Amino acid sequence: DGGITQSPKYLFRKEGQNVTLSCEQNLNHDAMYWYRQDPGQGLRLIYYSQIVNDFQKGDIAEGYSVSREKKESFPLTVTSAQKNPTAFYLCASSIMSLAKNIQYFGAGTRLSVL
């Protein structure tokens, strides 16, 4: 099956803890993205990566970190510095094309604070 796999589906974070959300794609896409989704708001970009070993901050990067060591993988760490981490987190990927840049999404990870 080709697609984007996010894990876990549900995650709980304790005070002061860092947690890592996994995102893997087998679509051979160059670009990968992390978004945060809160009720009643549009998706907000946390980080994105257009090539291995390179990534850029999005609109709400504070309290988050990422790595892109492999083309297929783009894990997101929610650090203890993120004071309001409860949200639905979505990973996406796309080809690098100015003509047609459709982002395809994973099923999401719901993060809650204990």
Place this chain on the structure above:
Amino acid sequence: GESVGLHLPTLSVQEGDNSIINCAYSNSASDYFIWYKQESGKGPQFIIDIRSNMDKRQGQRVTVLLNKTVKHLSLQIAATQPGDSAVYFCAEIFSGTYKYIFGTGTRLKVLA
């Protein structure tokens, strides 16, 4: 997830009727637009796209209309079915940046 749809505008339609979902976009430089469907607890799914050099594009049971003059996008769903119940949102893209701007979404409820 389920809580994503809280406080969103809701459109209720009878099964078999046509649905029209609207989206106002913000950037007059945006030149590519996508509609997504998001079911409860799932990630968004691509429905249909349109470039700014077009006014209309049709897919299977869906049509997207673009009015650049008033920066307005609409999604029409023909013969709405229970499986169409979901949150629908638009994305605008300025192709020089790869950056998406997402709308907040509309919840579509299909009444039996």
